[in-house]
Amino acid sequence: MYPHSFLWHYLWIAPHIYTAAVVLLIVRKRLVREFPFFLAYCVCQVIEQPVLFALDHDARVSAASYWTIHTGLLVPQIALRFAVIYELFSHMFDPYPGLRELGRRLLQWTAVILILVAAVFSGLNPGEQNGYLISGIPILNRAAGLIQSGLLIVLFLSASSLRLSWRSYTFGIAVGMGLYSSVNLAIEAVRIWLGIGAGTYSLDFLTMAAYHCSVLIWIACLLAPEPARVPAAELPESSMTQWNAELQRLLLQ
Numbered sequence: 231m232y233p234h235s236f237l238w239h240y241l242w243i244a245p246h247i248y249t250a251a252v253v254l255l256i257v258r259k260r261l262v263r264e265f266p267f268f269l270a271y272c273v274c275q276v277i278e279q280p281v282l283f284a285l286d287h288d289a290r291v292s293a294a295s296y297w298t299i300h301t302g303l304l305v306p307q308i309a310l311r312f313a314v315i316y317e318l319f320s321h322m323f324d325p326y327p328g329l330r331e332l333g334r335r336l337l338q339w340t341a342v343i344l345i346l347v348a349a350v351f352s353g354l355n356p357g358e359q360n361g362y363l364i365s366g367i368p369i370l371n372r373a374a375g376l377i378q379s380g381l382l383i384v385l386f387l388s389a390s391s392l393r394l395s396w397r398s399y400t401f402g403i404a405v406g407m408g409l410y411s412s413v414n415l416a417i418e419a420v421r422i423w424l425g426i427g428a429g430t431y432s433l434d435f436l437t438m439a440a441y442h443c444s445v446l447i448w449i450a451c452l453l454a455p456e457p458a459r460v461p462a463a464e465l466p467e468s469s470m471t472q473w474n475a476e477l478q479r480l481l482l483q
Contacts, residue, residue, distance in 0.1 A: 241438035246279045248445040255452040261399065264321070267313035268403055274310055278303050308374045314407060315378055321400040375415040382408035402451020406444035413440035 253272050256262060262269055282300060285291045382404055417433050417440075 245442040245445045249275050252448045267317045271310040304371050372418045378411045406447040410444040
């Protein structure tokens with residue numbers, strides 16, 4: 231593995247200590263029922279990363295074994311990131327049942343298509359060491375990152391129409407997820423462009439720094455008092471309302 235500097239250790243350890251603080255804030259503010267998938271994602275990060283850290287510093291664990299485990303652990307992370315995005319969609323589009331149902335169906339079909347794409351590409355290029363299933367996971371992660379970034383952009387563009395304050399928990403979580411997903415996607419694109427192994431050390435720093443910033447955003451939004459949201463009845467008639475009514479009509483057919 232790499233020779234690790236103090237900054238490397240900090241960016242690996244500190245963000246996940248802060249993630250544990252996010253978990254405590256969610257529990258303390260009684261937001262478990264509102265954001266169960268986001269809580270599960272944070273708990274997953276808190277559990278997984280110490281395991282990977284221990285494996286990275288264990289001389290008995292080879293680099294190939296470490297990366298196989300690391301890649302395998304991406305699966306629950308990908309699933310939970312999609313679940314968090316669905317959770318955010320549900321909160322933001324709560325006054326609009328038609329849009330909420332459309333978002334749910336789009337996420338379901340997206341997940342199915344991603345799995346099929348990953349299976350096809352892993353079959354075409356199974357890899358020499360990691361096997362059929364493991365080789366498809368990085369492809370799945372990149373495709374998922376692209377779609378997740380797009381879905382989060384939709385959330386941001388819809389925020390003003392939905393009268394959602396930037397200080398709301400939903401918007402704060404979305405900003406953190408969007409930052410990490412977009413940076414991670416850009417880094418994966420650079421990895422492909424540079425080739426396997428090139429610039430890996432520097433790119434890993436950027437990935438960890440992006441997650442660090444995301445966690446700080448989550449802590450800031452959870453510490454701040456959430457402003458009251460404008461009730462749906464008070465929202466002015468808009469194209470969003472018209473789309474919702476039309477979607478409800480189509481979905482009920």
